[in-house]
Each structure stands twice: as C-alpha cells, then as structure tokens.
Amino acid sequence: MLQLLNNTAPGIPADADARPKLDADADLLDAYSSAVVNAVERVGPSVAHLSVWTPASPNRRRNRGGNYEQAEPSGTGSGFVFTPDGFMLTNSHVVERATRIKATFSDGTSCDAHLVGNDPDTDLAVLRVHATPLIPATLGDSRRLRAGQVVIAIGNPLGFASTVTSGIVSALGRTMRSQSGRLIDAVIQTDAALNPGSSGGPLVDSRGNVVGINTAVIAGAQGICFAIPVSTAHFVIPQLIGDGRVRRGWIGVSGQTIQLSRRRVQLSHLSAASAVLVMEATPRGPADGAGIRARDIIIALDGFVVTGVDDLQRLLTRECIGRATRVTLLRDGTQLELSITPAESPRM
Numbered sequence: 001m002l003q004l005l006n007n008t009a010p011g012i013p014a015d016a017d018a019r020p021k022l023d024a025d026a027d028l029l030d031a032y033s034s035a036v037v038n039a040v041e042r043v044g045p046s047v048a049h050l051s052v053w054t055p056a057s058p059n060r061r062r063n064r065g066g067n068y069e070q071a072e073p074s075g076t077g078s079g080f081v082f083t084p085d086g087f088m089l090t091n092s093h094v095v096e097r098a099t100r101i102k103a104t105f106s107d108g109t110s111c112d113a114h115l116v117g118n119d120p121d122t123d124l125a126v127l128r129v130h131a132t133p134l135i136p137a138t139l140g141d142s143r144r145l146r147a148g149q150v151v152i153a154i155g156n157p158l159g160f161a162s163t164v165t166s167g168i169v170s171a172l173g174r175t176m177r178s179q180s181g182r183l184i185d186a187v188i189q190t191d192a193a194l195n196p197g198s199s200g201g202p203l204v205d206s207r208g209n210v211v212g213i214n215t216a217v218i219a220g221a222q223g224i225c226f227a228i229p230v231s232t233a234h235f236v237i238p239q240l241i242g243d244g245r246v247r248r249g250w251i252g253v254s255g256q257t258i259q260l261s262r263r264r265v266q267l268s269h270l271s272a273a274s275a276v277l278v279m280e281a282t283p284r285g286p287a288d289g290a291g292i293r294a295r296d297i298i299i300a301l302d303g304f305v306v307t308g309v310d311d312l313q314r315l316l317t318r319e320c321i322g323r324a325t326r327v328t329l330l331r332d333g334t335q336l337e338l339s340i341t342p343a344e345s346p347r348m
Contacts, residue, residue: 043137043154052094078198092124092179114128145205147171150168152165183314188226210230250342255277257309259273272307278297286343296331
C-alpha cells in the first residue's frame with residue numbers, strides 16, 4: 001500500500017497552500033520594485049555625469065587661441081541639480097583643482113558647470129549649470145533615517161552613466177575623515193553598491209527624496225559605503241552659495257589629543273580623561289595673543305568640555321569669529337582661564 005508523502009487530501013493540488021504565500025511574496029517584491037522605479041524616475045533626470053579637467057592631466061593639445069588644453073578629462077564623478085535655476089551638489093574631491101567641469105544629463109544634454117563654492121572639510125561643493133529644462137531633486141531630511149531603511153544610489157560608476165543600485169541603511173552616526181583631515185559627523189553607512197565615479201551622486205529614500213551625497217567606499221570591502229547626510233548639506237549650501245566657502249573659527253594652535261592620568265583628572269576635578277595638548281601657537285595668532293603657549297593643555301572652550309582635537313574643531317563655529325571666548329587650560333598642573341577671540345579660519 002502506497003503512503004502519501006504529504007497531508008494533502010485526495011483531489012486537492014499539492015501546492016494549493018503554497019500559492020497564497022507565493023502571491024504575497026510576489027506582491028512584496030512588486031511593491032519594492034515599484035518604489036525603486038518611482039524614486040529613480042523622479043530623481044534620475046536631476047543627476048549628471050561630471051567630467052573634470054585638472055592641470056595634472058598629461059593629455060593636452062593647443063586650442064584655437066594657441067593655449068594648451070586637455071584633450072581628455074582627468075577625472076569623473078556625479079552631481080545633481082537641487083534648484084530650478086541650476087545649482088548642483090557634488091563632492092569636493094570630485095572637483096578639486098578643476099579647470100573645467102562638464103555636466104551631462106541622462107537625456108544627453110551637456111553643458112559646462114561652474115564652481116560656486118567648495119568645502120573640503122565636509123567634502124561638499126556647489127556647482128551651477130545653465131541649461132533647460134532642469135528638473136531639481138528634492139532635499140529630504142536625513143535625521144529621520146533608520147537603520148534597515150531602503151535607500152537608492154544613483155550615479156555614474158566607472159563611466160557607466162545613470163547607474164542605479166539599491167540597498168539599506170546599514171548604520172547611522174558614523175564618522176569619517178575628510179581629505180582636509182577634519183572629522184565629518186553623522187555619516188550614513190549603506191550597502192548600496194558604490195564605485196569610483198559614484199561620488200557626488202544622490203542617495204535617496206523610497207519616496208525619491210535625497211537623504212545623502214555618496215562619497216566613499218572602503219577599498220577591499222564589500223557593501224560598506226558612505227554618504228554625507230543631507231542635514232550637513234542644508235548647513236553648508238547657503239554659505240557656499242553666499243560666500244563660496246564655509247566660515248569657521250580659528251585660534252591658531254596645532255595640537256594633539258592626549259590621555260590624562262587618573263591622578264590629574266582627580267586633582268583637577270575634570271569631567272573627561274582626555275584633552276588637547278598645544279604643540280605650537282601661531283605667532284601673532286589669536287592663541288598667541290591670548291597668552292596660550294606650547295605644552296598648555298586645553299580642557300574646555302566657553303564652558304564646553306574639549307576631549308580632543310575634533311571637539312575643538314566642532315566648537316570653533318562661525319559664531320565664534322570675532323567674539324571673546326573663554327578657554328580653560330592646564331599649565332604646569334594649574335588650571336587657568338583665558339579670554340581668546342577666534343579669527344576666521346584662513347583659506348587653505
């Protein structure tokens with residue numbers, strides 16, 4: 001006598017119970033696909049492939065004026081329009097030392113892009129193009145992102161224009177060093193695949209709102225990519241458009257983060273076990289004028305605890321420029337409080 005290998009009653013197809021589940025899975029996949037497609041259709045026309053010429057390129061030729069110009073771009077990247085009048089956002093490292101920038105959109109429209117402002121400290125730059133029609137992307141709110149949320153990256157990796165990848169937000173609140181050495185806060189980690197050429201392209205949510213600017217990958221790793229949060233862009237953009245740069249405070253010291261001994265922390269009643277050791281004060285700079293000298297240890301600025309060089313940089317905002325500020329330091333075991341007036345950080 002044959003034994004049935006399932007519990008299905010005679011006359012009922014064996015996969016009858018599985019069909020609703022398969023249909024439900026298909027509906028979920030269709031919904032995911034629709035969300036990605038809709039986001040891409042909304043943002044894709046805003047994204048441009050950037051060709052960048054720099055003085056370093058060896059491929060040069062004489063133009064009609066008799067001057068040398070580069071025959072081929074020395075680098076490429078991505079950018080996207082975020083205003084109807086042609087302002088674009090990209091990475092600072094994409095347009096670094098650029099002598100010419102050309103933007104090419106998905107519809108084939110091509111035009112020169114002009115650098116409006118650049119901030120290496122946040123790896124962001126604003127360009128402007130004059131072309132029609134322009135479809136601006138919508139800048140969203142990266143503060144509402146959650147780990148696990150679906151995100152889509154659009155860019156031009158390795159020269160492949162209008163490439164779309166999708167993934168999830170792997171983590172939030174990462175930190176990353178910019179090329180200038182300054183720490184970038186609140187960086188988004190994602191597993192949406194990025195490659196050289198993706199830099200400067202938008203990272204968008206399922207509604208098609210830009211939540212980040214794709215900027216970096218870890219060489220040799222898979223699925224570890226980073227984007228500057230759009231909240232940082234909201235802060236930087238008005239200053240780049242208005243001043244061409246981001247104004248920050250400067251006190252004129254070179255220093256390093258050090259660990260304090262437990263005894264020193266206890267004797268001085270400190271709230272942190274690390275601080276900034278001043279290695280040198282720039283002659284005639286704000287710190288020099290305030291009486292700060294080498295071997296002093298900065299522990300606070302305007303009452304805010306300074307646990308390291310990164311803290312000091314964060315506290316030296318544009319609001320500090322020209323305003324008397326209290327700096328608390330240790331000198332030969334004695335706690336001192338001096339008045340210092342930060343100046344504007346000089347152009348690099």
